[in-house]
Amino acid sequence: MTQKEFAERLGVSRLTVSAVLHEKRAVTADMAMRLGRLLGNGPEIWLRMQQTLDLWVLTQRGGYEGIQTLNAA
Secondary structure, three states, X not given: OOHHHHHHHHOOOXXXXXXXXXXXXXXXXXXXXXXXXXXXXXXXXXXXXXXXXXXXHXXXXXXXXXXXXXXXX
């Protein structure tokens, strides 16, 4: 299936599909709904995968080491 055909089935532009496939655009809730509906596996898996990627990227970038956890009183 071409990106154009896939995009038509999702109801989005080919450029949108291309941007998601090439990690130029994140999977939004709307896109997750579309993918989940088209592929029959629900939106949750797509949102979890995006969230996992987002957290991995932030972990790789770092910069959170200086934040200290608050102690409960």
